[in-house]
Amino acid sequence: MASESGTLTSSEYISHHLTNLTFGKLPAGTTRYDGTVVGESGTWTFAHGTEAADMGFWALNVDTMFWSVGLGLLFIWLFQKVAKSATAGVPGNTQNFVESIIEFIDDNVKSIFHHKNDLVAPLSLTIFVWVFLMNAMDLVPVDWIPFVASEMGISYMKVVPTTDVNATLGMALSVFGLIIYYSVKEKGVGGFLAELSLQPLGKWMLPFNLFLELVGLFAKPVSLALRLFGNMYAGEMIFILIALMPFWIQWILSVPWAIFHILVITLQAFIFMVLTIVYMAMAHDHH
Amino acid sequence: MNINLTIIGQAIAFAIFVIFCMKYVWPPITAALAERKSKIAEGLDAADRAERDLQLAKEKAAADMRQSKDEAAAIIEQANKRANQIIDEAKEQAREEAERVKNAAQAEIEQEANRAKEALRAQVAVLAVAGAEKILEASIDEQAHAQLVEKLAAEL
Numbered sequence: 356m357a358s359e360s361g362t363l364t365s366s367e368y369i370s371h372h373l374t375n376l377t378f379g380k381l382p383a384g385t386t387r388y389d390g391t392v393v394g395e396s397g398t399w400t401f402a403h404g405t406e407a408a409d410m411g412f413w414a415l416n417v418d419t420m421f422w423s424v425g426l427g428l429l430f431i432w433l434f435q436k437v438a439k440s441a442t443a444g445v446p447g448n449t450q451n452f453v454e455s456i457i458e459f460i461d462d463n464v465k466s467i468f469h470h471k472n473d474l475v476a477p478l479s480l481t482i483f484v485w486v487f488l489m490n491a492m493d494l495v496p497v498d499w500i501p502f503v504a505s506e507m508g509i510s511y512m513k514v515v516p517t518t519d520v521n522a523t524l525g526m527a528l529s530v531f532g533l534i535i536y537y538s539v540k541e542k543g544v545g546g547f548l549a550e551l552s553l554q555p556l557g558k559w560m561l562p563f564n565l566f567l568e569l570v571g572l573f574a575k576p577v578s579l580a581l582r583l584f585g586n587m588y589a590g591e592m593i594f595i596l597i598a599l600m601p602f603w604i605q606w607i608l609s610v611p612w613a614i615f616h617i618l619v620i621t622l623q624a625f626i627f628m629v630l631t632i633v634y635m636a637m638a639h640d641h642h
Numbered sequence: 643m644n645i646n647l648t649i650i651g652q653a654i655a656f657a658i659f660v661i662f663c664m665k666y667v668w669p670p671i672t673a674a675l676a677e678r679k680s681k682i683a684e685g686l687d688a689a690d691r692a693e694r695d696l697q698l699a700k701e702k703a704a705a706d707m708r709q710s711k712d713e714a715a716a717i718i719e720q721a722n723k724r725a726n727q728i729i730d731e732a733k734e735q736a737r738e739e740a741e742r743v744k745n746a747a748q749a750e751i752e753q754e755a756n757r758a759k760e761a762l763r764a765q766v767a768v769l770a771v772a773g774a775e776k777i778l779e780a781s782i783d784e785q786a787h788a789q790l791v792e793k794l795a796a797e798l
Contacts, residue, residue: 379647414646435666438670478663
């Protein structure tokens with residue numbers, strides 16, 4: 356499929372496939388990819404090549420948002436359809452499928468999280484299914500959607516939202532916010548601070564304790580985000596590298612890798628979910 | 643790989659999906675699951691109960707059967723007894739009747755015999771007188787000898 360990209364070199368092909376479609380404002384004085392210089396008031400445009408870096412924070416990865424929201428809506432639509440017609444009688448195929456997922460999540464939540472909280476189970480369900488769907492975009496052959504997009508005039512299209520660190524970090528930080536919120540709600544500000552500073556070594560080692568606990572606290576969202584991102588990014592990279600090979604060898608490599616990846620995408624969604632439940636349980640537990 | 647606004651966009655989308663899920667997806671489905679669970683429990687309960695009822699009914703039927711058999715046997719026994727009794731009674735009656743008839747016959751025979759004796763006696767007296775008349779050839783005063791003849795007849 357590298358041949359379809361024609362004139363691109365291998366490294367250009369790879370970096371093209373790993374670049375998001377970013378919309379943002381280029382500041383004044385930036386030299387664009389075609390050599391023109393952005394005028395006085397800057398310009399709102401889609402980034403080309405490395406221009407996304409010049410846009411700074413106030414830019415949006417349109418492809419990431421499009422696919423993640425689209426897949427989220429797919430999840431919501433499917434589950435809400437079942438929820439609306441949910442019957443205690445004999446379930447249909449779709450309801451059966453949805454129920455088995457819900458029971459799976461419910462079992463996991465009940466075995467880890469022993470407090471009263473109506474948010475945790477739906478949160479876990481959303482994480483598991485949504486992350487799974489986003490990861491599953493990995494299994495679509497790497498050139499199909501970008502090719503269609505480029506035919507439509509869209510030059511960059513990264514279809515796996517979880518290979519964008521913004522997406523995983525956005526979710527991880529939301530979970531982090533919930534951890535802080537429930538820690539404070541359950542233990543009070545004082546209790547939470549005491550938990551951060553008075554253990555594991557007692558009050559005479561307070562600064563050391565605080566340092567240790569803060570590192571542990573901030574490691575939670577970072578590890579959550581980077582684990583998912585790293586796994587999916589690496590997997591996508593392998594698919595891209597396989598796509599660079601001659602066509603007759605591609606399927607020999609990409610099929611086993613795709614089959615293996617079915618395991619990885621499920622596992623990563625599951626790990627993200629379980630860790631979230633564990634963190635929520637830790638936030639509720641009094642030490 | 644730039645950190646940008648997408649991080650907030652993703653967080654907002656995440657929050658919306660979670661809230662939607664919490665409001666409209668999770669409760670109805672888990673409610674349906676719980677309802678089905680209780681329905682199944684009820685069904686199993688009912689099955690258990692029905693089985694117990696069946697067992698009881700079977701036992702009751704067997705007991706009824708046993709009782710009926712006992713009753714039937716008692717009735718048959720009673721009937722046999724009664725039959726025997728009736729036969730005995732009939733026998734007794736027949737015997738009594740026979741006795742009675744026999745007695746009556748005997749009494750009649752006796753009566754007849756007495757009557758015949760009486761008749762004979764009367765005739766013997768006459769015959770004796772006639773015999774004596776013949777023997778004596780004399781005229782004997784019947785009246786004078788009547789007493790003697792009657793005495794003779796009474797001795798017969």
